[in-house]
Amino acid sequence: MEKKKTYWQENLRLIFICLAIWFVVSFGFGLLLVEPLNTIRLGGYKLGFWFAQQGSIYTFVGLVFWYSAKMNQLDKKYKEKGS
Amino acid sequence: MDELKLYTYIAVFGSFALYFGIAWWARAGTTSEFYVAGGNISPIQNGMAIGADWMSAASFISMAGLIAFLGYGGSVFLMGWTGGYVLLAMLLAPYMRKHGKFTVPEFIYDRYYSKTARVVAVVCLIIASLTYIIGQMKGVGVAFSRFLEVDYGLGLGIGMGVVWVYAVLGGMKGITYTQIAQYCVLIFAYTIPAVFISIQLTGNPIPQLGLGSTLADGSGVYLLDKLDMVVTDLGFKEYTTDNMGGTVNMFAYTLSLMIGTAGLPHVIMRFFTVPSVQAARSSAGYALVFIALLYTVAPAVGAMARFNLMNTIQPEAGQNIDYAERPQWFKDWEKTGLLKYEDKNGDGKIQYVADKDKNEMVKVDRDIMVLANPAIANLPNWVIALVAAGGLAAALSTAAGLLLAISSSISHDLMKGILTPNLSEKNELLLSRVVMTISILIAGFLGLHPPGFAAGTVALAFGLAASSIFPALMMGIFAKKMSGKAAVAGMCSGIGITMLYVFQHKGIMFIPGTSFLGGMEPNWFFGISPNAFGSVGALVNFVVAFAALKVTGPAPAHIQQMVDNFRIPHGVSAAHEH
Numbered sequence: 100m101e102k103k104k105t106y107w108q109e110n111l112r113l114i115f116i117c118l119a120i121w122f123v124v125s126f127g128f129g130l131l132l133v134e135p136l137n138t139i140r141l142g143g144y145k146l147g148f149w150f151a152q153q154g155s156i157y158t159f160v161g162l163v164f165w166y167s168a169k170m171n172q173l174d175k176k177y178k179e180k181g182s
Numbered sequence: 183m184d185e186l187k188l189y190t191y192i193a194v195f196g197s198f199a200l201y202f203g204i205a206w207w208a209r210a211g212t213t214s215e216f217y218v219a220g221g222n223i224s225p226i227q228n229g230m231a232i233g234a235d236w237m238s239a240a241s242f243i244s245m246a247g248l249i250a251f252l253g254y255g256g257s258v259f260l261m262g263w264t265g266g267y268v269l270l271a272m273l274l275a276p277y278m279r280k281h282g283k284f285t286v287p288e289f290i291y292d293r294y295y296s297k298t299a300r301v302v303a304v305v306c307l308i309i310a311s312l313t314y315i316i317g318q319m320k321g322v323g324v325a326f327s328r329f330l331e332v333d334y335g336l337g338l339g340i341g342m343g344v345v346w347v348y349a350v351l352g353g354m355k356g357i358t359y360t361q362i363a364q365y366c367v368l369i370f371a372y373t374i375p376a377v378f379i380s381i382q383l384t385g386n387p388i389p390q391l392g393l394g395s396t397l398a399d400g401s402g403v404y405l406l407d408k409l410d411m412v413v414t415d416l417g418f419k420e421y422t423t424d425n426m427g428g429t430v431n432m433f434a435y436t437l438s439l440m441i442g443t444a445g446l447p448h449v450i451m452r453f454f455t456v457p458s459v460q461a462a463r464s465s466a467g468y469a470l471v472f473i474a475l476l477y478t479v480a481p482a483v484g485a486m487a488r489f490n491l492m493n494t495i496q497p498e499a500g501q502n503i504d505y506a507e508r509p510q511w512f513k514d515w516e517k518t519g520l521l522k523y524e525d526k527n528g529d530g531k532i533q534y535v536a537d538k539d540k541n542e543m544v545k546v547d548r549d550i551m552v553l554a555n556p557a558i559a560n561l562p563n564w565v566i567a568l569v570a571a572g573g574l575a576a577a578l579s580t581a582a583g584l585l586l587a588i589s590s591s592i593s594h595d596l597m598k599g600i601l602t603p604n605l606s607e608k609n610e611l612l613l614s615r616v617v618m619t620i621s622i623l624i625a626g627f628l629g630l631h632p633p634g635f636a637a638g639t640v641a642l643a644f645g646l647a648a649s650s651i652f653p654a655l656m657m658g659i660f661a662k663k664m665s666g667k668a669a670v671a672g673m674c675s676g677i678g679i680t681m682l683y684v685f686q687h688k689g690i691m692f693i694p695g696t697s698f699l700g701g702m703e704p705n706w707f708f709g710i711s712p713n714a715f716g717s718v719g720a721l722v723n724f725v726v727a728f729a730a731l732k733v734t735g736p737a738p739a740h741i742q743q744m745v746d747n748f749r750i751p752h753g754v755s756a757a758h759e760h
């Protein structure tokens with residue numbers, strides 16, 4: 100029972116980190132902070148515009164794979180401990 | 183027959199033959215194969231199938247056009263329709279896969295031990311899916327009538343026939359393998375013209391980079407800067423900063439699309455087809471890669487299409503072209519009525535400006551941008567033919583996924599689950615096929631006679647998914663004590679408030695003239711548009727459910743045990759038995 104609980108706690112912590120990043124790149128950089136970021140340039144892109152139309156999507160892809168890899172490690176860790 | 187038509191016939195019917203071949207090879211024999219493809223699809227295959235399932239005629243045809251005219255405001259669709267997969271991968275898919283049932287309403291029934299909850303879920307699912315299918319069917323009809331110049335109704339009929347063959351025969355198994363093929367067709371069809379146009383304009387073959395590059399005309403000016411300059415000179419809002427209805431509205435809109443995406447049953451269902459919890463997580467990642475391929479190209483397609491359109495009409499500032507010398511694609515689309523010109527000042531030239539009194543391009547339908555794009559950029563005919571096949575692939579694959587969601591919820595949830603529990607597997611399979619056939623006929627009929635409210639219904643589909651299904655599923659997994667009664671109260675108030683706001687703006691069931699509270703400002707709630715209201719509905723759902731939980735008391739112990747169980751992947755829970 101204890102192990103189940105810590106497994107779930109660690110999962111929740113991971114989700115929290117991922118969703119914080121998810122929020123910052125899309126709602127943060129892409130929407131709320133778009134004006135100050137637009138003063139910075141990334142080639143022809145204004146940075147805020149880039150986050151809204153490109154950067155947030157790349158980050159989402161990275162996040163899902165990172166979460167998936169971390170969870171696989173977690174699954175393994177708790178499986179070994181149990182047996 | 184001209185060359186373009188010949189190529190189009192080859193591309194369209196060649197791809198249809200491929201889908202039929204796959205359907206025959208992957209026929210379904212059991213309900214498990216019919217509903218979840220036997221649960222044996224690999225994550226990469228499933229990712230591609232999700233991509234095709236998800237990217238509909240709206241993503242393929244409409245989205246880049248929307249971005250072309252909304253500029254920065256179009257970002258809500260890009261972030262909203264991809265960010266939902268992050269939520270899906272972390273908050274819903276793995277646990278629902280672990281629970282191991284066929285449909286979303288079935289999960290809701292088990293978790294909330296309530297037939298009412300199941301029926302509410304089925305109703306939401308059917309309304310959301312059916313309204314979505316109408317759009318796909320219209321897309322099929324338009325693609326046929328524009329590219330093959332057959333009658334709209336005949337085109338629709340052919341499309342219905344094709345979906346019928348592989349969806350009814352193959353069920354989820356046939357649909358999955360066909361969707362993999364359709365993904366390949368649609369992604370090629372989308373990116374190849376984009377690559378050509380990016381090379382033409384910027385010299386960079388990768389559209390995502392081309393959009394941030396300088397123009398190839400030797401001026402050294404960045405494409406986006408030039409575009410900003412051109413559109414502001416004509417009185418339009420600046421392309422890279424035009425924010426649709428303000429920051430609050432964009433925020434709510436993006437959030438609604440994200441949680442709506444995560445709550446759409448035809449997407450969630452696809453996660454039931456993979457063999458393990460781990461595979462459910464990684465297939466969300468692959469799905470997002472395959473979707474991102476199109477979604478990161480779309481802003482380039484949109485901006486470059488707008489740029490080319492402006493440039494065609496006005497090659498140099500102040501030097502507008504004569505109407506008599508307009509290009510062939512202009513004439514073609516004028517025939518369809520989606521592009522209209524009116525010589526207001528009588529000078530025979532085309533003026534395209536923001537000022538309504540002077541603007542002579544009286545109609546430029548957003549939906550034509552992707553389809554007309556290759557012609558505007560003077561690309562070879564085979565590229566145009568490919569775009570036609572791609573648009574059809576996008577529409578057909580989504581329609582098939584939606585049909586499966588509808589037929590499974592009726593035959594599995596409503597009939598077997600509630601009305602006739604003694605249904606044998608063989609009869610259930612037959613019933614799902616009959617239901618699917620009927621759904622295709624209804625969808626076809628509605629595509630042929632689109633109800634007046636068709637245009638407003640996508641908002642309703644996302645609003646329903648966002649305000650009812652997503653919160654119910656999420657609380658089911660993360661709030662162990664959430665009781666059935668409280669969840670139903672939450673779902674009903676979430677839907678209620680969303681529908682109220684949409685109907686208040688657009689009329690009851692979208693019938694004009696029935697919008698009530700007429701004296702109120704449009705978008706009166708913090709400037710949030712009806713399309714963006716799903717996020718508010720979801721918030722109401724959460725608040726009401728937790729308040730009701732205080733009154734009803736927690737869920738029974740065996741339900742809480744079940745939640746504990748699906749929170750842990752199989753290997754881990756087995757390890758605890760020692």
